Amino acid sequence: MRISDSIENFIKEMLGEDSHEVELRRNELAEYFGCAPSQINYVLATRFSPSQGYMTESHRGGGGYIRIVRVVETGPQKMAYLVRDRIGDSISEEEALRIIGHLRDSGNATETEASLMAAALGGKAMAVPLTPEVKNALRARMLKSMILALANKQNA
């Protein structure tokens, strides 16, 4: 198990139960896990980014802290609109997968539905001789179509 994963799990466990919010000391956590403090920033950047449904604030200086807030989604329609705005005309595979993960985590897509979408957009499926630009454009269109289909079914 990678250290980054351990840290991620640790934080998610803290968030898991009741509150949507944790506060922690960067140096403490780093020492606890025996890693460089900046490793914490890495974890925040790669696992608790806005596109993964989290926001972070922090404060430097004496008594500093890092606060991680889980953003809860309310209303499938709103979600769909938000995500559509984020997608635009072109999207990378990584970003697409992140959005799909977010849909799953927020309960807007079942496990299976998320897997289906990921399968359609994944590298294996799109392993066809096209330029990255064309692939990204195609992905954006497909993802939007699928999210619309999802939203459509949900309030049907």
Added chain:
Amino acid sequence: MRISDSIENFIKEMLGEDSHEVELRRNELAEYFGCAPSQINYVLATRFSPSQGYMTESHRGGGGYIRIVRVVETGPQKMAYLVRDRIGDSISEEEALRIIGHLRDSGNATETEASLMAAALGGKAMAVPLTPEVKNALRARMLKSMILALANKQNA
């Protein structure tokens, strides 16, 4: 006995008993068999491809891994195999939609899942300047990926 066969057997044995999922380190395995690491990729490509009923995911970097998932054949999976045979390397939009309809009618896909697949393959999503040949090839790959994902979730 060729090394590739040994590696194939080794992996299949690991998969054999209980779980339909193995995780392994590429470099470790290569060292164990005394071959080049890329040999592992060769084995995966030739013996554990989607059309052979397997899916693989992997992660690079520190703590990387390769995960191989077998799509087990129980009831619905037979369906998947059949459909896969029917799809081949290229498929029209009409034919794809027909297959999706069958999946829904036979209870192998929910309404939403079927809509999702249709949305991904539909004309709107694929409205990008590509030749019909390329579109059909792409559709075939995507449909196969999605059906595998579906089959995989069903007996998870």
Added chain:
DNA sequence: ATAACAAGGTCAAAGAAAGTCAATCGACTT
């Protein structure tokens, strides 16, 4: 005020896997 201290932030480099691809090898076939 200001110096010292106590956080957290940034970024680039090093390290650790895995992926790709073209060249080569070897066993059959013709």
Added chain:
DNA sequence: AAGTCGATTGACTTTCTTTGACCTTGTTAT
């Protein structure tokens, strides 16, 4: 003998992780 095709290898690439040196910002004591 030449050709074919799967198997094998290794050099090079890409992706992700980890670390550390240096920077910025806030607090506290003088």
